[in-house]
Amino acid sequence: MEFEQLVELMEQPNNNTQANFVVCLTNLFKDIVLAIEENNEILRNLCGEDGIVYAICELQEECDSRGSNILKKFMEYRKLAKLTSEINSYKSNLLSVGAEGPDPREIEIYLEEILSLTQLGEDYTEYMVSKIRSLTSVDPELCPRATKAFRSGNFSKVSQDITGYYVILEGFFMVENVRKAIKIDEHVLDSLTTSMVDDVFYVLQSCCRRAISTSNINSVIAVLSSAVSLLGGEYSEALQQKMREPNLGAKLFLGGVAVQKTGTEIATALNNMDVSSEYALKLRHEIEEQCAEAFPTPADRERVKSCLAELNEMSCSFKKALNIGMEQLVATVTPRIRPVLDSVATISYELSEAEYADNEVNDPWVQRLLHAVETNVAWLQPLMTANNYDTFVHLVIDFIVKRLEVIMMQKRFSQLGGLQLDRDVRTLVSHFSSMTQRTVRDKFSRLTQMATILNLEKVSEILDFWGENSGPMTWRLTPAEVRRVLGLRVDFKPEAIAALKL
Template identity: 80%
Template sequence: MASPRISNGTNEETNNIISSLNFGTTEALSQIRNLTDVGAMTRYLHECIAYQRGIDLELETLLSSKTDLEKKLNNLSKSAQVLELVKMDSDSMLSNVKTTCNLADQVSSKVRELDLAQSRVSTTLSRIDAIVERGNCVEGVKKALGAEDFENAARFVKTFLEIDSMYKDSGSVEREELLNSKRVLEGIVRKRLGAAVDQRDHSSILRFVKLFLPLGLEEEGLQVYVAYLKKVIAMRSRLEYEHLVEVMEQGGGGSEVNFIGCLTNLFRDIVLAVEENDEILRSLCGEDAIAYAIIELQEECDSRGSLILKKYMEYRRLSRLASDINSYSKNLLSVAVVEGPDPKEIERYLDEILSLTQLGEDYTEFMVSKIRGLSSVDPELGPRATKTFKSGTFSRVVQDIIGFYVILEEFFMVENVRKAIKIDEHVPDSLTTSMVDDVFYVLQKCCRRAISTSNSNSVLAVLSGAMNLLSNEYQEALQQKMMEPSKLFLGGVGVQKTGTEIATALNNMDVSGEYVLKLRHEIEEQCVEVFSAPADREKVKSCLSELGEMNNSFKQVLNGGMEQLVTTVTPRIRPVLDSVGIISYELSEAEYAENEVNDPWVQKLLHAVETNAAWLQPLMTTNNYDSFVHFVIDFIVKRLEVIMMQKRFSQLGGLQLDRDVRALVSHFSSMTQRTVRDKFARLTQMATILNLEKVSELLDFWGENSGPMTWRLTPAEVRRVLGLRVDFKPEAIAALRL
């Protein structure tokens, strides 16, 4: 029994060996020799036979490709012969390339030598040409000077100097001769130019100034030419100024003494001098010449322009006039004691000053923009030129004259506002008196004129004066017009006249508030256009904020006057309201139906309102009449709430109250353009509560269930209104959670 187990173990081992045999190797042969099992040997024999057959097939395949391999081998042998030939050819080509390279190097060297020789020849020829040309220049200058052909002489000098800068030859006799000729030419040009300037021969001046450029004296030429332009402008300005003084001494009228024309001509001459001579200036020193000319000519503006403005101030005696105004009233807003200067004459002076300052502003703006438009100017010249305009003598004199302008403008404004207040009268077909339009026309005119000066300080000064006038004298005048409204119904047949006066006074206040806002808006828009500096805009904006406060002040006074007017009307309405107290709202169906046919009190109340209030509508502004109606509504609503809280209601009574309130809302809505529903909101909510079927229905309209409705009644008031229903039990009302 033990042998089979051993045999089985041996068989398993043998199977493992056979399965791992690799025929054709030494290891396989050694393993086969160790086999003892016949079955394994048999299987191995079959596998070996199969392996042998596979080798035979592979051998046959290899033998079948013998012919192809032999052909390829023959081809390779032939290719080897070809490669030998190629190698020989490539060696030959390499030799040729080396030979060609050496030849190219030799040719390139020769070419470089030829190029160098050619360059030297060219330089030599140029040198010879320069020597010849220099000789021609020397001879040409002499001949041109002899013939007074200065343009050609200058060109010869320029050509010689260009040649001389290229080929230095300080010891050349020709150079000394030409430099002598150049000095002679310079002397002639300077002399002839000076004579032309003295004779004001513009064509000759242009001729000789252009010669400074080829002579290398462009800066000197620029200075001479700009000095000539200054001289021409000064001469013209002096003649006009002398004529101006002559007319003044002869006692000429204001129309003959034309300061504006004199200053305009000065500015025009300066601008034309820059514009018309742009080409010649640029030809001398480029854009730097433009900046230099502007700076130099501005000196003439500072000199002559300042003289004109000072003479104007002297002619109009502005200093004395300002002193007279100050003595006339230390405070321009106080009441005058003695008669001051004529405002009409002052206005003429103001227009003249404005024209003069606007001329200066337009001229300065044009010239500064001209400077800023120069792109390649010397970095130091641009700021220097701009500073010349901002801090020059002319600018300082303009500031002086603007100081006088402010004094005159404030005087003109105060006097005309006072005059408008003094001659105030009713204007046919107008809801306001003449004072309102006249005062704001004067203020608007003065503020516009101040803004036109383009000076923020003058604008602030005039604005301050305007606001002082509005808040003091003008507001006092408005309040004086608002007579005691209690006199409204004391005039008998004069009620209409008295009502018109009261309504007009209230209209004056209302329209004045609107005009204040319009004036503020207009000034803001104009200042944005005129003042580019944020600091100036902020100053004006800060000052204008006081106009908004003034509008609020007018509204407060207006509301006070409106309340007084309402107190004169409400006593005539109160009896009708008091009669509501005796009307019962504990209605049966028959009584409810009767009230629908014969209204117990609403129509009487509306008739009383129409009789005592509606007649004022055509006399009032829309805003005032709406405010008046709302004041009347406030009185009626408050009185009705008190009365209704003292009554008892049935459900039909609640319906009756709802109908009454709706009738009031409908009628008053037709009387005013403003909404009135919010005025009757509490009464409407009282009617809603009194219409409920039962107490618990209130919760359908309360709290989260209220929807868009906002309750105006407090929880305590709601309980009180519920208690007005005769059929609601106090226990149910008390149980409500509100």
């Protein structure tokens, strides 16, 4: 398509044929490149390589004139000045009722056109500059002058104007689509998150990719900054909104029975946070990789890096909010487990052989506790991301272990009682290990070490496990706590414990 045809099309009000500026600019660049390539040898023979450079400069003047005209006509045709001004006033009048901004779907068409035009310009400039640099016997002063003409000519200036419009349009497109994703957020069948999580990050990813494709560092920084502020603002607020559930306990267990619908809503809100935190890091990683390719200069990379650091911070803030939500959920569940734990206080560990044998058949409390955990915790497993469920289980374990430690420290033990505690702890470790992908042994290590101490034949045996003799075991109990645990054994003499050198 020639420029004259373009202008003609633009002047016909009811013409349905779209004016194709990309084709027009492509043709111009093709003509210039062909003119150089086809006359390369003639120029070289007549004037040496300097002649080629002069010819390129002459043709670049043509590009500056015609190319910038094409871009100007494009801006006029798409009414970019009017459009961006509308967007700016729409943004400042957002609070006024019924304010309607431009249609984001239309904006996307313009964005793709701008991208194609700027990419064409970049590719053409890169080709011509590398052509100049590949010439080896040129007047040394001529090359820098010629390459500068590409970067400071009229075409380059108009390209920058278009880029200015691009940033405003892309920012608007991104905000509107993120808002829409939040507005139409819904549960997705067979998905652990609601629709807005994937939708929002898809929008951000697309916009950032497009910005990087412009090869303009300022555009990238502007779009990236918008993306980060959207994540930290409206999107973060939408995520938090779903987690603000007053009277959670009453809604999660109605009449003592778990409520699937509430469970799903709470789990999904937590999943949204978890996946958003992960997606923010993924987005960061992807942008970093693409920018490393598009912007090789250290200064540009530094600018991108500081923006990307904010994506890291966003990921951390989602995690922080997730942890708060998780603690609220745990605080709702643990009171339902606590009565079983409290009943452990009444269980005796001063066992005879007959009692120890009976406990093997009739478990005094561990199975009841595990049943309470299954009833109140495990039902949420299919509703949660693996990461969230693991965190949830571990927080519940923390609660159980802390309570058990306090209870056990108030008991008296026979040696068989120590053996019983060891058996109880092993059962707990085994069960919880099957509930979570993360290791749970370290959570129970203090209880395990208490059981080890309470199992000893005599007080001095502790020295076989202490200090240099501890082997691979890291003691989680302090020397004072070790003495205290030894003191729980009914048959260990206080003076023997006091005499220990720990």
